[in-house]
Amino acid sequence: VKHWYYETFAEPLVDIERGLYRFFKNRPQVMPLFWEMVTHHFGWSADLETLSPDKVLSGMNGKRSRPLLTLLVAKALTGDYQVALPAALGIEIVHNFTLVHDDVMDKSLERRHRPTLWAKWGSSQAVNTGDGLYSLGIESVCDSMARGVSAERTVEAVRLLTDSCVATVEGQMLDIAFEQRLDVTSEEYITMIEHKSGILIACSTAMGALMAGASPEVQTSYRQFGRSIGIAFQIWDDYLGIWGEPETTGKSASSDIESRKKSYPILVALERAQGKSREKLLSIYQQDQVSAKDVKTVLDILGEVDAVAQTRQMLDVFFEEGLDALADTGIDNTSQERVRELSKFLVARDY
Amino acid sequence: VKHWYYETFAEPLVDIERGLYRFFKNRPQVMPLFWEMVTHHFGWSADLETLSPDKVLSGMNGKRSRPLLTLLVAKALTGDYQVALPAALGIEIVHNFTLVHDDVMDKSLERRHRPTLWAKWGSSQAVNTGDGLYSLGIESVCDSMARGVSAERTVEAVRLLTDSCVATVEGQMLDIAFEQRLDVTSEEYITMIEHKSGILIACSTAMGALMAGASPEVQTSYRQFGRSIGIAFQIWDDYLGIWGEPETTGKSASSDIESRKKSYPILVALERAQGKSREKLLSIYQQDQVSAKDVKTVLDILGEVDAVAQTRQMLDVFFEEGLDALADTGIDNTSQERVRELSKFLVARDY
DSSP states (O other): OHHHHHHHTHHHHHHHHHHHHHHHHTSOOSOHHHHHHHHHHHTOOSOTTTSOHHHHHHTOSSOOHHHHHHHHHHHHHHSOOGGGHHHHHHHHHHHHHHHHHHHHHHTOOEETTEEOHHHHHOHHHHHHHHHHHHHHHHHHHHGGGGGTOOHHHHHHHHHHHHHHHHHHHHHHHHHHHHTTOSOOOHHHHHHHHIIIIIHHHHHHHHHHHHHTTOOHHHHHHHHHHHHHHHHHHHHHHHHHHHHOOHHHHSSOTTHHHHTTOOOHHHHHHHHHOOHHHHHHHHHHTTSSSOOHHHHHHHHHHHHHTTHHHHHHHHHHHHHHHHHHHHHHTOOOSHHHHHHHHHHHHHHTOOO | OHHHHHHHTHHHHHHHHHHHHHHHHTSOOSOHHHHHHHHHHHTOOSOTTTSOHHHHHHTOSSOOHHHHHHHHHHHHHHSOOGGGHHHHHHHHHHHHHHHHHHHHHHTOOEETTEEOHHHHHOHHHHHHHHHHHHHHHHHHHHGGGGGTOOHHHHHHHHHHHHHHHHHHHHHHHHHHHHTTOSOOOHHHHHHHHIIIIIHHHHHHHHHHHHHTTOOHHHHHHHHHHHHHHHHHHHHHHHHHHHHOOHHHHSSOTTHHHHTTOOOHHHHHHHHHOOHHHHHHHHHHTTSSSOOHHHHHHHHHHHHHTTHHHHHHHHHHHHHHHHHHHHHHTOOOSHHHHHHHHHHHHHHTOOO
């Protein structure tokens, strides 16, 4: 499946990866440390401008699915995606700013099997690099004007991205506030993931439509599509964090239980479990450490309340909602089919 | 002198403070915590829309000198500053984003005699609030279009602000990297403060000219003026950190020596001191704690190498350079005179 992804989307993915590299490489380097941290974070160890497309693809340290959505939507609407490239890169850069800051907040030591920026350079320089990435993400959106996008549309694109960032930040604030609570409802949780991940994915699809000059109605449909698949994508991530195969997820089985993450299935169980099961669950989620026996207990309780079915059902609800919105765009061509395939891949990504 | 400032600039300062309050108050609040943290940071404890101008001024928790520069420059050029207000607010919001993140990095517990955001809500939520403020600062600049600014000029304004932010971040990265070094030259130090503070002040003055529709040449002169007085302002801050009167600075005497801050006068001493003096100085700046006797020793060495005169001279060089650039704008009227007075006030601010 991973192979399918990099083969099907080879051309736009190479354009994205080289575009990111060029964007950072070509700016004046006041502070060599910034470039060093950026190249480490993006996983660049060679000059991407001279590297063959195959090597660019095989060296990619991330799926770049957000800018890919932007480019595919633009192509579905106009037959070409070059006009949307600077804005697509801006979204990926901003997404990476949020990853760098999230790693500081979550004290994550590794990302994609490599040390995180704060683990290598300290949290201050990681916060700084994140702030710098955010600035440059906005500047990349402004570069759209050099590709013939009008100033009016460029301002709209900046607003679309900054509005989405505010939502992402609010989602992250909710997530951190939830850590202190055991009474978070599954509904509140959906609001949180909508903000923390859904809205930036909605921004990615809406940005493609905006750069392609689509009508406000079509932009709205693409935005709703992105929002819904963004939520479904996060629910699928929660599913894999508990029931995913270690060989395919690259994490230990039940890793989200081990880290006592209050993900969607756990919140379902907290809402549904009664009596002793509920007491046990609450007690395990208040412990500092979780034993193998505790993991087994949690899995049993999840089984009792049928959290698997509920999780899969919610995923389907949002995914279907997304496909309906995609159909509402009224666009039907090969590129649009690619957009649909990509969204399926994102929700059932089994690697 | 403080009285002079709030009296002379009462009208624009009230417009700035109320503008900031309204900007945050009127947006939809997904996350009430964000509004709570923002009001705490800005020091708002009442509804500023109904508060009398006098009370707005006396309650101000910061000088708001950057947006004030923007408004005064716009007024000097066109006789009115309303067109520049959203961009001026954007700069102040972005400046406050950098303060919130700096407090996390420096582990500062208080700002203006009140707990910092990270001290009250933890570093994660403070980083998040800073990120949110940055987004909203850019959005405020985009609001310029509602005051009749063209989309082209609005994109230029966004770029001016994000470019300045990249420079500010690079300055902060340099500052943190310098903490680990004892061989920072006074020249490197000037580059650091130019980036960390000078360029956002340059952005403030250039933004006023841009919003007023000034020619590129006039914009450049105002930018150079802001850059130079920004550097002078920082050197003056370093001067006060060592030789300022506790009654007027609100800090203990020699506070920068106590915290072993490698400010401009100290770097001059590290460059000029010879033999035993140099050894003593290096040894004190490698200690974890600094005694009252050490402070006295450092002050003596600063006296030996005449660091006071060198510091004052550098301040004068940059201040004069700033006034020359201001004269180069070719503007001469009452509002321009106010700009000049404000810059004098910033460099000799003795409270």
